[in-house]
Amino acid sequence: MTREPTVLAVDFGAWTPDDWSAAATVATAVLTLFTVAIAVAAALYARQQVTLARQLREDQAQPFVVVDFADNPVWNKAIDFVVENMGQTLAKNVKIKVDPPFQTTMDDSGHALGSSPLLTQAIPSLPPGKRIIALFDVSHDRHAAGLPMKYTATVEFEDAHGKPQEPLTYILDLSIRYSLLSITEYRTHDAAKALREISKTLKETRSDLKGEFYRRRQVESADGSIVPE
Template identity: 45%
Template sequence: MTWPDFGNLPEWIAAGASIGTLAVAFFAAQAAFKQVREARALREEQARPFVVVDFDLNPQDTFFFDIVVKNVGATLASNVRITFDPPIASTLDDSEQPIRAWSWFHDGFPTIPPGKEYRAIFDNTAARYQRTDLPRRYDVTIEHDGPTGREQPLKQTLDLGVYYNGSVNALYGTHHIAKALRAWVKAQGVNGF
């Protein structure tokens, strides 16, 4: 029995090794391209603005809720629009300017720089608890532009009920110390302080 002639066997082995090397290089290039694409997407995601809305207890007086709008992202947010469903309402709306008339909710914010926070008194905690005709839960939609154009709208659910289902620890700061010191000085009859 005679073996067929395949030519020079070392050349065939070298050709096979070259094809194998080419295949490995092709798959390595595909993996590298995928990693570069994912790294770029991650950089873009980390560099975008991220505007959130929240209710928070007022740091100086826990008898009030604040509404907070903050850009926690890394770049400037522009043309920021905030929509509440149902429309936002407060027990303090009996004043001459109800909360839904604030420019925050009909004009929006022209720009919010990274880290910038807007905070305002929203409601009285006890009065809000007493009023069953006002919603405690809101669906909020936040729309804004980023460096590459209009961002995907962010949808949040804000629930004031979480504040009524537990206890609140009072936090005292320099404002409270100064207030107590003024009261003590007045009680001591010291003038000019």
């Protein structure tokens, strides 16, 4: 037995004014709900954008303290340890912890970086763009001494209002410096060294000339020759 499909039909011609009024009320209610839903979604989206924009402004306005190794601008074989605030606002109470503690070939010189106030005490304030540079070591001496090549540095600091910021962790790896090709750039240190060597050579040459002149005078004096004054 085949069941005939049921067809729902609406006879709008039979609707009374009350039916039409009720339908209009329902349609208005549905449209109002749809409009409210769109307005709520738009409000939530706008709020999210405002929150993201505010967070972005706050992030951009925060201090951002970076620590790293860098080439010495005077002597290309020397390595500097650099602390810099790359953010846009003041960093306060900056503390740097290094694991393992720094060891260098210059520790015996009386200026051990690992025990310096830079690492044992907090930096009271670090303005935007401020850099603190300390000579760390000499690359070839360090390599020959077999000292550690990798350190983990953790930086803790506060913003200008004294609010603690999320600690930043950096992996400082010196080993990559010994596996890279580079072009030798002669700098101020090399020029000064060359000038000292030239000065030394000139002094030695002058001394040799004086010695030769004195020897000739002695020979000429012994031969009875006229010795020029």
